[in-house]
Amino acid sequence: MIASKQKPFQEILQSLEGEEKIFIVGCGDCATICHTGGEEEVWEMEEKLNSHGKKVVGTVVIDVACHTLKVRSIFNELKEQIGQADGLLILACGAGVQSASQVTDKTVHPGLDSLFLANIRRHGEFTERCSMCGQCILDLTRGICPVTRCPKGLINGPCGGAKDGQCEVDPQRECCWVEIYERLKKRGELDRLRRYQPPKDFERTVKPGNLTLHIPRKGIAK
Amino acid sequence: MSKLSQELEAGRFAVTAEIVPPKGTNVQQTISTARLLWKFVQGININENPHAIMRISSLAVSHLLVESGMEPVFHVTARDKNRLALQSELLGAAVLGIENILVVAGDHQSLGDHKEAKPVYDLDSVQMLHMISTLMSGKDLAGNPLDGTPTFFPGAVVHPQADIPELEIIKMEKKVAGGARFFQTQAIYDLDAFAAFMDQIKHLETKVLAGIVLLKSPRMGRFMNEKIPGIRVPEGLIERLEKSSDVVDESLAIARELIAGCQDLCHGVHLMTIGWYDKVEKMLTDLVR
Numbered sequence: 001m002i003a004s005k006q007k008p009f010q011e012i013l014q015s016l017e018g019e020e021k022i023f024i025v026g027c028g029d030c031a032t033i034c035h036t037g038g039e040e041e042v043w044e045m046e047e048k049l050n051s052h053g054k055k056v057v058g059t060v061v062i063d064v065a066c067h068t069l070k071v072r073s074i075f076n077e078l079k080e081q082i083g084q085a086d087g088l089l090i091l092a093c094g095a096g097v098q099s100a101s102q103v104t105d106k107t108v109h110p111g112l113d114s115l116f117l118a119n120i121r122r123h124g125e126f127t128e129r130c131s132m133c134g135q136c137i138l139d140l141t142r143g144i145c146p147v148t149r150c151p152k153g154l155i156n157g158p159c160g161g162a163k164d165g166q167c168e169v170d171p172q173r174e175c176c177w178v179e180i181y182e183r184l185k186k187r188g189e190l191d192r193l194r195r196y197q198p199p200k201d202f203e204r205t206v207k208p209g210n211l212t213l214h215i216p217r218k219g220i221a222k
Numbered sequence: 223m224s225k226l227s228q229e230l231e232a233g234r235f236a237v238t239a240e241i242v243p244p245k246g247t248n249v250q251q252t253i254s255t256a257r258l259l260w261k262f263v264q265g266i267n268i269n270e271n272p273h274a275i276m277r278i279s280s281l282a283v284s285h286l287l288v289e290s291g292m293e294p295v296f297h298v299t300a301r302d303k304n305r306l307a308l309q310s311e312l313l314g315a316a317v318l319g320i321e322n323i324l325v326v327a328g329d330h331q332s333l334g335d336h337k338e339a340k341p342v343y344d345l346d347s348v349q350m351l352h353m354i355s356t357l358m359s360g361k362d363l364a365g366n367p368l369d370g371t372p373t374f375f376p377g378a379v380v381h382p383q384a385d386i387p388e389l390e391i392i393k394m395e396k397k398v399a400g401g402a403r404f405f406q407t408q409a410i411y412d413l414d415a416f417a418a419f420m421d422q423i424k425h426l427e428t429k430v431l432a433g434i435v436l437l438k439s440p441r442m443g444r445f446m447n448e449k450i451p452g453i454r455v456p457e458g459l460i461e462r463l464e465k466s467s468d469v470v471d472e473s474l475a476i477a478r479e480l481i482a483g484c485q486d487l488c489h490g491v492h493l494m495t496i497g498w499y500d501k502v503e504k505m506l507t508d509l510v511r
Contacts, residue, residue: 151330151332151341152300152301152327152330152341152343152346153343154327154343154346155346156346156347156348156349156393156396157346157348157389157392157393157396158389158390158393159327159347160327160379160380160381160384160390160408160451160452161327161329161330161451162385162451163385163449163450163451164385165385165386168329168330168333168451169330169332169333177389178385178386178389181386181388181389185388190388190392193389193392194392194395194396196348196352196396196399196400197348197349198349198352199305199344199345199349199353199363202344
């Protein structure tokens with residue numbers, strides 16, 4: 001899922017300057033789990049905007065706001081309400097905001113900042129484990145990603161900056177290379193650490209990413 | 223061949239020292255400090271944005287040293303440059319007569335004075351050493367032939383008192399395999415522990431210059447034990463400074479003992495004086511070369 005946090009309310013108000021009638025869009029997936037753009041947050045935002053001189057003309061929480069086709073069809077169903085709005089405030093990740101901006105001519109405002117691809121540790125606690133680098137090396141390290149969990153993304157071993165096994169960037173966090181070392185040592189697999197890892201191939205992740213599946217059409221059995 | 227590499231290859235005990243270049247264009251002080259040091263050392267490290275604090279480039283100051291007849295150890299840092307910039311800068315260094323190279327990952331920018339900077343870390347220190355070896359073979363990292371091949375004396379850093387020695391030595395082995403011909407170590411204060419480390423790496427074909435940091439006060443010793451990775455100052459040394467009537471003298475005496483002890487253990491010393499540049503001569507009075 002995508003972790004996100006709401007922008008400060010003052011910043012949201014500033015971005016809505018000159019627009020009075022606002023339509024709010026939330027997302028039923030990641031932003032709901034993150035408590036940044038679910039039913040409850042959309043309702044709270046509606047209250048806040050109304051009490052700050054705006055007029056919320058409607059709200060909707062879309063199942064999955066990054067699904068552009070879905071957003072298009074819901075916006076079509078709601079075109080009367082959306083039509084009255086001066087602008088749309090989107091409480092979803094950047095992908096959700098751009099689903100909206102692609103299917104409407106109205107001004108679209110992001111209400112959240114998208115943070116990272118998140119694992120859910122427990123309710124309300126999120127952590128980054130994968131950077132989507134396009135060259136997974138989790139097999140080498142037996143399931144601990146140094147590309148993501150080392151702030152320097154080092155893949156040939158630790159930087160030497162750790163103090164008592166804690167990361168130089170955040171002393172509250174264990175150096176992932178200590179974790180990798182301990183796991184491999186326990187398994188008798190330290191030789192995996194000795195393998196030279198060549199530079200990563202960033203050509204594989206040139207932005208913007210695009211993926212088109214060529215799914216063969218299944219024939220109808222006669 | 224650099225003078226430093228010749229000294230080390232000839233089996234002579236080498237001395238290097240490091241200078242933090244200025245934040246700004248006023249380099250006169252740096253050059254005069256370098257001149258002072260050059261009487262006693264065979265290589266002068268010019269740090270690149272140390273502690274992620276922006277300063278004048280290591281390349282420019284290294285070049286000024288070469289022009290003045292001195293020999294720099296030029297730092298290249300993974301944090302600040304991608305593989306294109308690293309390679310082109312190294313080729314530039316080569317034509318400016320710079321041969322000694324020290325590769326470092328670099329402290330994370332969140333610890334420095336430009337916390338909002340974008341980190342690069344395109345390569346790590348092991349990969350940078352392989353890159354230098356590739357350039358010296360007449361090719362770039364993409365496999366393209368070079369028109370004119372550089373000569374370098376590449377080195378790296380190691381922490382003899384790392385939390386997990388085995389993990390540190392695995393990385394050191396990878397650095398040697400990548401082409402590191404010399405190592406400058408994190409500060410050492412415990413000769414027995416350092417001897418044990420040297421014993422653990424005796425299978426490696428490389429030269430080791432032990433890091434000597436002047437222990438300027440008992441407080442500094444305690445601070446380093448608490449805050450600096452890979453440094454362990456024995457309590458006995460801190461007590462010596464506390465009991466001493468002249469802290470500077472005692473600090474220099476400790477450094478001289480460490481340097482003398484290193485003569486039997488490794489191939490040289492790397493002096494980090496933390497501003498006490500004028501004390502280098504007194505640090506080296508017991509050195510036999």
